[in-house]
Amino acid sequence: MEGLKVSDANLVAYVNPSKSTKVPQAVLRELSSLLFKFNETFDGVVLAYDVQIQDKVAKILPGLHPYFCVRLEAKLLLFSPKPNMLLEGKVVKLTQTSIHVIVLGFSSAVMTDEDIREEFRYKTKHGEEQYASRFHKRHVIKVGTTIRFSVKSFDEEILHISGSLVPTNTGSIGWLAKHMEDVSRIDRRSTKRGRESEGESVIVEHSEAYSLHSDQIRTSKKRKIKDES
Structure with missing residues (x-):
């Protein structure tokens, strides 16, 4: 089926310090929040993911409520239907x-x-x-x-x-x-017949033009002979 694609992504997850002992679970929870929603960044609906944590040591962001910054590499399965798919x-x-x-x-x-x-x-x-x-x-x-x-x-x-x-x-x-090949074959035959009929009409037109040109040549030759006589 069209409309499905796999995208590689570099992500950053922000984890609350209270989850410092359970970082993998916290990261997966953050990623789960993306599921079955359209994401403009990835231009599609996230259906599934496969993730690897890049940093073994998370970085702490300063602020009133400091968070752990965890870098990730992920493969995302996206649903992105476009017109005519x-x-x-x-x-x-x-x-x-x-x-x-x-x-x-x-x-x-x-x-x-x-x-x-x-x-x-x-x-x-x-x-x-x-x-x-x-x-x-x-x-x-x-x-x-x-x-x-x-x-x-x-x-x-x-x-x-x-x-x-x-x-x-x-x-x-x-x-x-079971039957799409037969339908395609019929479509190809009808298309081929249409092209052949178009070709025949072109051939007829050329033959008519050739005969007309020949008649004109014969007429001009007769006129030339009369003038010489």
């Missing part, structure tokens, strides 16, 4: 005008009716709501289905994603895994 999520709710999804267990995403391609139509089957493809009977989206969708925008404050199911490479992950 492909994400995956589990469907938790369906309505006639929207599909609601949870991504990575914490971020919500929604596809409204204008962002659901016309191939899918909403219906109720055996009391269960679903979006079913008009062209592929087994391509069905319902509650519990894991889908792939394209990112339109990401609200960093509430960690909410506006998504789209318009691209042909989006939909049910299970169905796409």
